[in-house]
Amino acid sequence: MVFNSIAFLFFCAVVFPLYYLFPFRWQNYLLLAASYFFYGWWDWRFTLLLFSTTAIDYWVARQIGRSNEPVVRKRFLTISIVANLTALGTFKYFNFFSHTLQTSLHGIGLSADWPTLNIILPVGISFYTFLSMSYTIDVYRREIQPARHFSDFALFVSYFPHLVAGPIMRASNLLPQCAHPRLIKPDEVVNGLWMLLTGFIKKIVIADHLAKIADSGFGGQTPPVADANAWWFVLAFAFQIYGDFSGYSDIARGLAKVMGFELMENFRAPYLVTGPSEFWKNWHISLSTWLRDYLYIPLGGNRHGPFKTYRNLMVTMVLGGLWHGAGLAYLAWGFYHGTLLCLQRARHHFFGDRTGARRVLVGIQVAGFFGLTCVGWLIFRAGSCPPGVRSDLLMWSFLRAMVTPPSSLLPAAWTVILLGAMALAFQITHQKMNRFDDWSPPWQAMGIGGALALLCLLGVFEGSQFIYFQF
Amino acid sequence: MAWLADAAGGNYLGHWVGAHFGGRLASLGGSKVPDIAEYVTGRIREALWLASLVWLGCVLTGSLWPRLAKSSSRLTPWIMGILLFLALNLGCLLAAQTALFWLILRGTSVENQAQFHAKEILLREVKIRPLLALVGSSQSQAQFTEEIFNAEVKGKAWMMELHYPGSNASDVFFVGERFSPRYVSGFVYYVSFPNIYSKHPDPPTGRDLLRLRDLPASLSLGAWSHFNPVTARYTALGMFFPLFQYRASFQHALIGSAALEPKTQNAPMQSSSAIADGFGFGPEADFQKMAFRRFLENSAAKGQRVIVIVGQMNPDYEAQVSPVIRQDFQDFLRECAATHPNLTLVWQNELLVQPPDAYRDHAHVTDETAEKFTKAFARWYLAHPLSPVPSAQ
Numbered sequence: 001m002v003f004n005s006i007a008f009l010f011f012c013a014v015v016f017p018l019y020y021l022f023p024f025r026w027q028n029y030l031l032l033a034a035s036y037f038f039y040g041w042w043d044w045r046f047t048l049l050l051f052s053t054t055a056i057d058y059w060v061a062r063q064i065g066r067s068n069e070p071v072v073r074k075r076f077l078t079i080s081i082v083a084n085l086t087a088l089g090t091f092k093y094f095n096f097f098s099h100t101l102q103t104s105l106h107g108i109g110l111s112a113d114w115p116t117l118n119i120i121l122p123v124g125i126s127f128y129t130f131l132s133m134s135y136t137i138d139v140y141r142r143e144i145q146p147a148r149h150f151s152d153f154a155l156f157v158s159y160f161p162h163l164v165a166g167p168i169m170r171a172s173n174l175l176p177q178c179a180h181p182r183l184i185k186p187d188e189v190v191n192g193l194w195m196l197l198t199g200f201i202k203k204i205v206i207a208d209h210l211a212k213i214a215d216s217g218f219g220g221q222t223p224p225v226a227d228a229n230a231w232w233f234v235l236a237f238a239f240q241i242y243g244d245f246s247g248y249s250d251i252a253r254g255l256a257k258v259m260g261f262e263l264m265e266n267f268r269a270p271y272l273v274t275g276p277s278e279f280w281k282n283w284h285i286s287l288s289t290w291l292r293d294y295l296y297i298p299l300g301g302n303r304h305g306p307f308k309t310y311r312n313l314m315v316t317m318v319l320g321g322l323w324h325g326a327g328l329a330y331l332a333w334g335f336y337h338g339t340l341l342c343l344q345r346a347r348h349h350f351f352g353d354r355t356g357a358r359r360v361l362v363g364i365q366v367a368g369f370f371g372l373t374c375v376g377w378l379i380f381r382a383g384s385c386p387p388g389v390r391s392d393l394l395m396w397s398f399l400r401a402m403v404t405p406p407s408s409l410l411p412a413a414w415t416v417i418l419l420g421a422m423a424l425a426f427q428i429t430h431q432k433m434n435r436f437d438d439w440s441p442p443w444q445a446m447g448i449g450g451a452l453a454l455l456c457l458l459g460v461f462e463g464s465q466f467i468y469f470q471f
Numbered sequence: 472m473a474w475l476a477d478a479a480g481g482n483y484l485g486h487w488v489g490a491h492f493g494g495r496l497a498s499l500g501g502s503k504v505p506d507i508a509e510y511v512t513g514r515i516r517e518a519l520w521l522a523s524l525v526w527l528g529c530v531l532t533g534s535l536w537p538r539l540a541k542s543s544s545r546l547t548p549w550i551m552g553i554l555l556f557l558a559l560n561l562g563c564l565l566a567a568q569t570a571l572f573w574l575i576l577r578g579t580s581v582e583n584q585a586q587f588h589a590k591e592i593l594l595r596e597v598k599i600r601p602l603l604a605l606v607g608s609s610q611s612q613a614q615f616t617e618e619i620f621n622a623e624v625k626g627k628a629w630m631m632e633l634h635y636p637g638s639n640a641s642d643v644f645f646v647g648e649r650f651s652p653r654y655v656s657g658f659v660y661y662v663s664f665p666n667i668y669s670k671h672p673d674p675p676t677g678r679d680l681l682r683l684r685d686l687p688a689s690l691s692l693g694a695w696s697h698f699n700p701v702t703a704r705y706t707a708l709g710m711f712f713p714l715f716q717y718r719a720s721f722q723h724a725l726i727g728s729a730a731l732e733p734k735t736q737n738a739p740m741q742s743s744s745a746i747a748d749g750f751g752f753g754p755e756a757d758f759q760k761m762a763f764r765r766f767l768e769n770s771a772a773k774g775q776r777v778i779v780i781v782g783q784m785n786p787d788y789e790a791q792v793s794p795v796i797r798q799d800f801q802d803f804l805r806e807c808a809a810t811h812p813n814l815t816l817v818w819q820n821e822l823l824v825q826p827p828d829a830y831r832d833h834a835h836v837t838d839e840t841a842e843k844f845t846k847a848f849a850r851w852y853l854a855h856p857l858s859p860v861p862s863a864q
Contacts, residue, residue, distance in 0.1 A: 006704060186545050193549075209726060415726045441548045442539040448552025453559045456714040457721045461705065 001041035003251045004204055004461075011038065012255075019259060024181040028155050031259075035160040039123070046122040049087060054157045056083045057132045058150055061139040065146035073140055080136035084129045091125055096326030124164030126323055130290055132157050135171040137294060144172050152179045159261070161252040165245070167266040167286035174263070182260030187437040190444075192257025194436035195250045197451040200459075202247030202426060206419045208460035210240035213412045218381050221389050222397040229410040230401035231374075236416045238370075238377045239423045242271065245284065246426075265434070269427035271373065274365040276340040279373060291320050306349060313345070314338040329383025329391045336376050375399075505621075505629060509596050517569035524562055531558070556714075564713040568592070573720070582723040583636050584679045590633055594654055599629035601656030601857045603778075606643050609636040610782065611661040613835035616845045623849030627856065630659065635676050639666050641694060641762035642676040647770055648688055649680075657776030657857050659848075663784050663834070664792065664800040667759040668750040674698060677706045679719065686710065692765060697758050746791040746833075752799070760803060764811075771813040776857050779804065780817045780848070785830040813860040822847040 001008050015034045019027055040047045060080040064073045089097075135156070138144045147153035155178045162169055217223055217233025224233075246267035256263045270283035280288040296316040302309040314335070321334015378398055382391040426433065439447065504510040539551055566572045570592040577585035594602065605615055612634040620630045633650075635642055643660060677698055681689060689695060695703055709716030770777050781804055783789060789797065808816045819825065822844060829840040836844065 190545055190549075209722075411727065418726055437545075440540055441542045441551075442536045444548035445539060445551035445555055448549060449555025449559065452552070452556040453714055456712055457718050458725065459718065 001038050003248070004200065007041065016258070020184075027182075028151055028178065031159065032151055032155045035155070035158040035163060038160040039158065039163055042123050049091070049122055049125070050128065050158055051154075053084065053087060053129060053132050054154050055150075056080065057136050057157075058147065058153045061136050061146040061153075064136065064139050077136055077140045081133060084133040088125060088129045091122055093322075093326045100328075127166050127168055128157055128163060130287075130323075131162075131168050134168075134290060134294060135175070138171050144175065147171075147175055147179065149179065159256075161255040161261075162263055165248045165252070166284075167249055167252065167264050168290050169263060169286065174261070177261050184258075184260040188257045188260070188262075191434070191436050192254040194433070194447070194451075195254030195257065197254075197448070197455070198426065198433055199247045199250030199252075199254055200455055201451060202243040202250060202423070204459040204461065205454060206243030206423050207240045207247060208462070209415065209458070210236040210243065210419055213415060214240050214381065218385050218394065220386075221394060223394075223401050225406075225410060226401050227404040227406040228402055229406050229408075229413070230398050232410045232413050232416050234374050234378050234381075234398065234402070235420060236412070237381045238271070238374050239416070239420045241377065241380075242267070242423050242427075243419075268430050271370050271424060272366055272427050274362060274369055275344045276337060276369070276372075277344055279369070280337075280341075287320065287323070291316050291323075295319060306345075309345065310342045313341045317341060324380070325383060327383045327391075329379055329395075333376055333380045333383065336379055340372060340376075504593065505597055505599055509598075510593075513593075513596050514571050514574075517571035520569055521566055521572060524566055528558070528562060560712050560714050563717065567713060567717065576717075576720040576724040578724060580723075582720055583675070584717065585720040585723065587633065587635055587680070588720075590631055591649065594631045594633070594650075597629050597631065597654075599626060601628050602654060603628055603630045603657050603659050603857075604633045604646075604650055604655045605630055605659045605661075606638070606646050607634050607660045607662060608638040608642075608666065609634065610663060610784075610834045611638075611659075612636075614661045614780075614782065614841055614844050615659075615848070616838075616841050619842055619845040620849050620852075623846055624852060628852065635680070637673065637675040639669060639674060639762075640759040640766065641692070641697070642674050644692065644762040644766040644769075645674075645676045645680060645685060645689070645694075647766045647775075648685060650775075652773045652775050655775060657778060658770065659778045659780070661780045661782045662804075663782040664789075664797055665750065665784065665834075667763065667800060667803070668752070668756050668796050669759075670749055670751050670753070670755060674702065678702050678709065679716065681706050681710060683710045692762060693758070694762075697755065746788060747793065750792055750796055752796070764807060767807060767811040767814050771811060771860055774860050776813050776815065776860060777811075778815045778817060778852075780822070781819060783819050783825065785827055785833045786825075787827045788833040815855070817848075817851060822851060 001011060011034070015030065018030055022030055036047050036050070039050060057080050060076045060083075063076045067073050067076070135144075135153075139146050147156070152175065156169075156171060156175045157163075159174070159178070214233055214237040217230070217236065223230040249263075249266035253263045253265070264286055266284060266286050268282040268285070270279055273279050273282055296312055299312040299315060300308055301312060315338075317338030318331060318334040321330045321332070321337070324330045324333070378395060382395040382398070385391050385394050432439075436444065436447070535551070539547065542548070567588065570589045573585045573589035573592070576582070577589060594604070605611055605617065612632055615630070615632070617630045617632050621628075624630075633646060635646060638646070640662070643658075643666075647658060674694070674697070677689070677694065695706075698706060705715075714721075767777055781801065784792075804816055808814050823840070825836060825840060825844075829836050831837050
């Protein structure tokens with residue numbers, strides 16, 4: 001079930017009134033049942049996998065919590081990590097690695113034919129396996145206590161607003177909210193409803209319109225234009241993915257706020273930053289902090305000299321790229337961002353932090369880094385090109401076209417400029433958008449009326465999927 | 472003030488502007504207006520009407536702002552926000568009564584909804600009678616060139632294109648409901664078998680044009696059960712919220728979405744099996760036949776004539792379709808002509824034989840063919856001018 005569907009409207013019409021009527025414990029049961037129904041709407045068999053992941057990690061965490069023996073604790077943690085990564089590997093990566101290995105063996109003259117798994121990718125599997133895995137790691141690190149009630153933990157994993165596309169919440173934050181009665185604050189309800197409106201604007205006004213342009217640009221073996229107008233397709237995708245994913249996060253956070261939950265902020269102003277480390281502090285924050293806390297720092301972070309720091313950065317970003325999808329383009333995208341982070345660190349290492357210079361040239365730096373971000377998105381988008389299209393060739397065609405002087409302006413440029421400006425406006429005002437309750441009442445009324453009108457006028461009402469569901 | 476100024480000198484100003492800038496201004500209306508001065512005067516009045524609406528909106532907002540600023544209730548801004556949204560819908564509905572609103576939205580390129588509404592309003596300014604409304608799908612529009620027809624009949628009639636791309640017989644029923652006999656004396660409808668026998672019709676007029684006042688007619692026709700679920704939902708929403716119904720025109724004007732859409736009028740020929748599978752008998756065809764009969768009945772009740780040209784598709788395309796369907800199509804129209812005195816059938820071959828090379832795709836003829844066809848129809852019309860409907864005499 002997607003948020004921008006009529007089915008979800010009916011779902012909310014049933015769940016929300018009951019939620020407000022029920023006492024705390026029953027609220028949890030209701031949300032748990034609703035979340036499984038929400039997830040099973042795609043395919044009921046997905047719920048079995050979700051339940052298995054939940055049950056294993058609940059049991060493992062209880063065992064870790066009961067024991068003081070380091071060996072026993074580590075053994076149970078290993079069970080959790082192996083179970084989660086096995087599920088993820090089987091459903092998401094098996095075919096990719098199998099195909100890559102076959103191709104590699106074929107390249108050196110060896111024949112290797114084994115069947116690929118004919119399975120569909122459960123929606124949002126990367127999100128909830130990471131979420132669940134982080135819980136057992138936190139229990140192992142003694143940062144949190146194991147959940148007392150299975151239903152609380154199951155709700156933490158499956159809570160429908162964040163289930164399929166995040167934010168990837170931490171148990172230390174969300175589990176207590178599941179385990180204790182929520183206080184529904186009127187100001188937060190107001191903020192939540194506003195987030196729902198802005199989330200839908202980002203999704204069905206910005207992302208879905210730009211998707212038409214991006215899809216037309218990446219639909220063949222070469223871009224539709226052979227000059228710098230190819231930039232418009234890349235820009236369209238850059239703003240589409242921002243609108244799509246941050247729109248989803250806003251809707252998720254808005255829904256949660258209306259129920260008295262608080263989900264973490266996932267996006268700030270990612271296209272208004274001057275470098276890659278700032279980008280990752282503003283883009284998909286819940287994933288970048290997850291990778292930092294559970295991968296980069298355990299690998300050693302920046303504590304063991306420059307070489308190991310670069311290695312750790314690269315490993316983290318390459319695996320982060322692979323998290324997004326099973327494909328060489330996602331690996332390349334991770335590698336690209338890893339390289340940018342290493343270069344930024346090297347620059348700081350050799351030339352120091354030129355804060356004064358940055359202030360003068362901040363506009364140029366923002367524009368320059370946005371260009372680099374777009375090149376990253378080109379690599380990323382080429383990874384999900386249609387069957388029969390070679391993503392590497394498509395990418396190179398785009399890069400060649402992007403440096404060729406244009407003869408005229410693409411008609412779609414106006415659409416990209418207008419909707420891109422709207423996306424940037426959301427980024428510039430993201431702090432104000434988060435605190436709608438601080439607006440004066442007339443501006444609140446104007447905002448609500450204007451947002452509803454904008455949705456009606458410029459919305460694409462085709463119930464399209466969110467990009468990050470596939471991850 | 473604006474209205475007083477218009478009352479004092481609006482007509483004079485309209486005629487003066489029409490005389491000096493008529494040619495350029497008329498191009499906004501597609502060079503398809505019979506009286507430039509009337510056209511310009513009409514647009515000036517509409518501009519005043521639109522300005523009045525904006526002024527009224529500003530005054531209301533200005534007067535409510537300080538009161539709202541003092542409000543401490545969290546609910547008040549939401550109520551006012553929703554009221555503002557409803558007011559914007561109302562304002563949009565009122566603005567949509569002007570051709571200028573639609574002409575601005577349409578801009579210099581074609582957008583079906585804006586084009587249709589603009590012409591629907593502009594036809595009220597045409598003084599020439601009888602006034603013929605050309606209805607049907609894009610095929611109707613491709614067959615005729617209204618300027619040629621209007622020039623050929625030399626003031627003995629006036630034709631206005633009010634086709635809607637993708638229309639089936641049920642769409643023509645809804646379009647027919649919109650025009651009173653005060654303005655439209657008769658309809659010209661180029662109909663071919665896909666208008667009735669398409670297995671999966673997607674009624675565009677329901678989605679884009681149906682008003683709240685069309686609800687009884689659409690219910691009595693049983694149209695809702697023939698809309699696909701998405702169309703039905705969007706039609707219902709559009710009936711209540713004009714901003715939603717007009718979104719295609721706004722999107723075209725604001726973000727140019729139409730520029731991205733594939734051109735429908737040069738659709739490539741499908742495979743034989745796809746063509747054959749696309750048409751047939753069944754509940755959809757029965758519904759379209761019933762809608763067509765209702766269109767004839769309602770037109771007769773209003774005293775409006777219906778001239779149906781029994782048309783064809785590209786012969787290469789038609790050859791893929793079962794001859795039984797084509798025969799049933801012709802028999803159905805003959806039966807309608809026998810039972811509905813306001814219906815006049817004109818057979819394609821009476822006007823012009825159209826071989827495959829007369830077409831630029833499976834349905835739409837070339838400009839050259841359209842010119843020949845229109846002239847042939849004009850000759851036919853001059854020989855058979857509209858007479859009053861027998862039952863309405």
